[in-house]
Amino acid sequence: MNILTTATGDFTLTRFPEHPREQLRAWDAADEYLLRHLAESGVELSGTVVALGDRWGALVTALAAHGPTQISDSYLGQQATLANLGRNRGGADGVTLLTTRDTPPARIDVLLVRVPKSLALLEDQLHRLAPALHADTVVVGTGMVTEIHTSTLQLFERLIGPTKTSLAVKKARLIFSTPAPGPARGADPWPLSYALPGDIGVASGRTVVNHAGVFCAERLDIGTRFLLQHLPVRRGPELVADLGCGNGVVGTAAALGNPEAELLFVDESHQAVASAEATFRANLPAGAKATFRAADGLAGTPAGSLDLVLNNPPFHSHQATTDATARRMFLDARAALRPGGELWVVGNRHLGYHVTLRRIFGNAQLVAGNPKFVILRAVKR
Ligand SMILES: C[S@@+](CC[C@H](N)C(=O)[O-])C[C@H]1O[C@@H](n2cnc3c(N)ncnc32)[C@H](O)[C@@H]1O
CATH class of the missing domain: 3.40.50.150 (Vaccinia Virus protein VP39)
Structure with a gap:
């Protein structure tokens, strides 16, 4: 029930706090789809790899060998990530945990985006991260079909560059964006x-x-x-x-x-x-x-x-x-x-x-x- 099987191994994952009665899974089909895509497409996970919005640490736990940076708004999510890294990787060494309020990395080579529930949060975070992207940055988003709307794709298009989506698999979908040089992003409306x-x-x-x-x-x-x-x-x-x-x-x-x-x-x-x-x-x-x-x-x-x-x-x-x-x-x-x-x-x-x-x-x-x-x-x- 709580073992995520991927091309790079099996990981026992939990949420935080762990509910003795209510064992909710710590990943979903959107995480699985993204991890499978990365393994099958041979995307080179080198340089600075960022997992934005990784919910309970499934992404950074599975990709820990690539020294990823997680950016999360959730204290509970990061506590889960620490526990999951500890259980599966012997600790968080090599993984950087940042909050949505921290200064993001200056240069990002691979940007993985677990689409958040809040479109506003996505807008704010893409505004903050976009200056760190370059023409060769690989950007892949993922979410359940119910979480990805036209407005979500429009945000990727406006703040990153040309955007397309994959077919839906198990009700999850991937988003592919190609960073455009200096798109007219305008200012971040937040706060x-x-x-x-x-x-x-x-x-x-x-x-x-x-x-x-x-x-x-x-x-x-x-x-x-x-x-x-x-x-x-x-x-x-x-x-x-x-x-x-x-x-x-x-x-x-x-x-x-x-x-x-x-x-x-x-x-x-x-x-x-x-x-x-x-x-x-x-x-x-x-x-x-x-x-x-x-x-x-x-x-x-x-x-x-x-x-x-x-x-x-x-x-x-x-x-x-x-x-x-x-x-x-x-x-x-x-x-x-x-x-x-x-x-x-x-x-x-x-x-x-x-x-x-x-x-x-x-x-x-x-x-x-x-x-x-x-x-x-x-x-x-
Ligand atoms: C209904 S909102 C209320 C916000 C604010 N007090 C108001 O009335 O506008 C509930 C808040 O609880 C926070 N929250 C949820 N789980 C929490 C937890 N385990 N510990 C601390 N805060 C939590 C949410 O992030 C959210 O901001």
């Missing part, structure tokens, strides 16, 4: 800022900065809006976490409401963490205290150290619909809160978070509700 509406309390009218690919990068999410309208009013020095911070709008509002609070912004997306930092800096005075961390939930946060956790949990995790992440976030929050500390959660009414919170905290109180959303408060006893 993007927007002004918040006027009915959300302390953060009304403030600016939010969004790097490509973050949750609700072009307008405020209606659940987040509801949470901002009901944020707890608090005073005095305290440590507040914005868990799954996205663009950081929730934590920034908490800091605006209580200037004595110190904030911790956490997200598994590097684009999100960078957005949260930019949003916070754009709205708070220079000395305002905050930490910005790419991590899995509150892992690494000392037990009993937080006074308040604010959370709009994800309910789609890397394509799989699951409440597993929300549950893990609530468990993390309980461990990281001090006795008497509070977790405030906004969620779709139908998700039934009150049941999960009662199970974990022994209590959950409805703070506010509308036909679509509820805001729940759980106290660490």
